[in-house]
Amino acid sequence: MGTVVETKTETPSGRSIVFEVPGWTGNVAGQHVDVRLSAPDGYQAVRSYSIASADSTERVQLAVDKLPDGEVSPYLVDDLQVGDQVEFRGPLGGWFVWRPTETQPVQLIGGGSGIVPLVAMIRAHAAAASTAHFKLLYSVRKPADAFFADELNSLVGPNFELDWLYTREAPDGWPRPAGRITQDDLARLAIPSTDSPGVFVCGPTGFVETVATHLVALGHDPIAVKTERFGGA
Amino acid sequence: MSHVDGNSLAGPLSELFRFDLTTTSGECRHCGDVTVLARAMVYPDPSGYVVRCCACGDVLLTIVTTEKRTWLDLSGISGLQIPT
Numbered sequence: 659m660g661t662v663v664e665t666k667t668e669t670p671s672g673r674s675i676v677f678e679v680p681g682w683t684g685n686v687a688g689q690h691v692d693v694r695l696s697a698p699d700g701y702q703a704v705r706s707y708s709i710a711s712a713d714s715t716e717r718v719q720l721a722v723d724k725l726p727d728g729e730v731s732p733y734l735v736d737d738l739q740v741g742d743q744v745e746f747r748g749p750l751g752g753w754f755v756w757r758p759t760e761t762q763p764v765q766l767i768g769g770g771s772g773i774v775p776l777v778a779m780i781r782a783h784a785a786a787a788s789t790a791h792f793k794l795l796y797s798v799r800k801p802a803d804a805f806f807a808d809e810l811n812s813l814v815g816p817n818f819e820l821d822w823l824y825t826r827e828a829p830d831g832w833p834r835p836a837g838r839i840t841q842d843d844l845a846r847l848a849i850p851s852t853d854s855p856g857v858f859v860c861g862p863t864g865f866v867e868t869v870a871t872h873l874v875a876l877g878h879d880p881i882a883v884k885t886e887r888f889g890g891a
Numbered sequence: 892m893s894h895v896d897g898n899s900l901a902g903p904l905s906e907l908f909r910f911d912l913t914t915t916s917g918e919c920r921h922c923g924d925v926t927v928l929a930r931a932m933v934y935p936d937p938s939g940y941v942v943r944c945c946a947c948g949d950v951l952l953t954i955v956t957t958e959k960r961t962w963l964d965l966s967g968i969s970g971l972q973i974p975t
Contacts, residue, residue, distance in 0.1 A: 692902035750901035752914040753929030863893045
């Protein structure tokens, strides 16, 4: 069981939630948990959420975006309060993960709340003072929709590059007009396939599908492009 | 229909197997492609999951859960490479 100890509004439709989970022994960056909610009438719903934290404390941070027709996410974003408990299964998954022992360059590509497992990797990279070259391409509808924006900006340095991509509304004077991600964007902003980067792509299914297809067309090895789709558009 | 990745099955499969099946390589019985289950296409359904090969799209496995039992059909996988 996890008990909510802290919540923070991150975007107009999403927030981060910190749970205290007794016995939690940490997780690898990129892993997820299955959250089970039980209604008083016995109805249960299970959803997978990526973990934003990547340390060895008993505190686990998730970040959730509200899906308009969602069953679970509106509850997590609007109703869950400090002190409430949810059932956790995890940490889970050994594929979409990054470990600080890895030294190859890494290209991270996130759409919307798809940033969550990637922010765990960026935090693990910073905490380990890893010299592996990290580059994040973060696609959001508009600037206010970015999760963890201040933290991401503060971590930019010699080993961590950050590029923003706006799909609906860009800041004034932004050189690229707002629009969905294209193959040209990836050719311009992503670590080239000739550098053999590990690539992690997370976001809505349509976004991940588009990005993965473009990356393979640009010469990336499909096996090196790890994807995590969370459904929806 | 929208699908997710095999990686998302780590939780449900952890209740059936003692190792992480999602990082295990399986061979598709239909096209012979060998890859980790985490890369498969997963179509969730209220009663379970249909998991399809990312190379040919044929069904690798299905999981159907009812109140009394879970039915696991692995007939689309001709073999698993389990690290020792």
